[in-house]
Amino acid sequence: MGTRASLLAKTQTRTVADALIAQGATVEIVEISTSGDLSQAANTPIAQTGIGVFTSALREALLEDRIDVAVHSYKDLPTAGLPGIVLAAVPERADPRDVLVARDQMVLGQLPPGAVVGTGSPRREAQLRALGLGLEVVGIRGNVETRIRKVTEGEVDGVILARAGLARIGRAGEATEVLDPLQMLPAPAQGALAVECRVADTELETFLAATLHDESTAAAVTAERAVLKELGSPCAAAIGALADIVEDLDDDGRIVERLSLRAFATTADGALVRNSATGETKDAEQIGRSLAAELLVDGAQPRGAEGA
Numbered sequence: 001m002g003t004r005a006s007l008l009a010k011t012q013t014r015t016v017a018d019a020l021i022a023q024g025a026t027v028e029i030v031e032i033s034t035s036g037d038l039s040q041a042a043n044t045p046i047a048q049t050g051i052g053v054f055t056s057a058l059r060e061a062l063l064e065d066r067i068d069v070a071v072h073s074y075k076d077l078p079t080a081g082l083p084g085i086v087l088a089a090v091p092e093r094a095d096p097r098d099v100l101v102a103r104d105q106m107v108l109g110q111l112p113p114g115a116v117v118g119t120g121s122p123r124r125e126a127q128l129r130a131l132g133l134g135l136e137v138v139g140i141r142g143n144v145e146t147r148i149r150k151v152t153e154g155e156v157d158g159v160i161l162a163r164a165g166l167a168r169i170g171r172a173g174e175a176t177e178v179l180d181p182l183q184m185l186p187a188p189a190q191g192a193l194a195v196e197c198r199v200a201d202t203e204l205e206t207f208l209a210a211t212l213h214d215e216s217t218a219a220a221v222t223a224e225r226a227v228l229k230e231l232g233s234p235c236a237a238a239i240g241a242l243a244d245i246v247e248d249l250d251d252d253g254r255i256v257e258r259l260s261l262r263a264f265a266t267t268a269d270g271a272l273v274r275n276s277a278t279g280e281t282k283d284a285e286q287i288g289r290s291l292a293a294e295l296l297v298d299g300a301q302p303r304g305a306e307g308a
């Protein structure tokens, strides 16, 4: 199995490996450094580093037979597939929400106007600004530990991070507020993993799916990523999407499973447009696509435009 060398990546790969080992597999983990990890030193904003910076090196290693399984943070994966590689499994996802890690145990509402919040994500920045709290948003890069250190060392008053990332490295307790998706919609597929193998390895693909795949997570992520596919690219786009599988009653009073999706995008002048939709879980992709179409009608910047 291939993994990026960050603590977060190694931890999530270890978790997947343990699940496979429990089912009788023999696993060796190989660390692969990616251009996303390397460019961090130069403090390049994530929006400018290009699509797939964190995932293409792993995919290359897979195609070159250096590894057999790649574990990615799903939200870092480009929406376009790659010939020769198949998404074999989407494990059950962790909490998809973002959190604030702030000085002095503060929640967002307690940060004074002018307080400095670090994030390199256009999605987080757009939503922070929309809250109207007068916060100053500054771009930061670096792995999860580095970003938390910027708070403890006083370089910024707070940072916004994915709760799943903190939890995976055992530091979820350091969040000072778990942000409600009404204020801060997570990135499409946040908290989920994508497990890939070569198309030709059909036996391995079957084993990975049987051991790891979670249908509800896959449906939710499919809807969220359909919005992204229509409107933008991962990391670079100020787009958020979150799907929940909810129980509903049909016309005969029977309990049915439905998919509920919320999403936002930004207009050319940086305003947020939000919308939501529900439908049958099996129509996940279509629900995401129609929601994206509605956001475009509401003024969302079409795909390919530069984020504000």
Ligand SMILES: NCc1[nH]cc(CCC(=O)O)c1CC(=O)O
Residues within 6 Å of the ligand: 008, 073, 074, 075, 076, 144, 160, 161, 162, 163, 164, 165, 189, 190, 191, 192
């Ligand atoms: N953008 C980097 C990234 N990619 C995946 C995670 C961890 C959470 C996840 O798996 O969604 C993070 C860190 C973060 O956004 O705080």
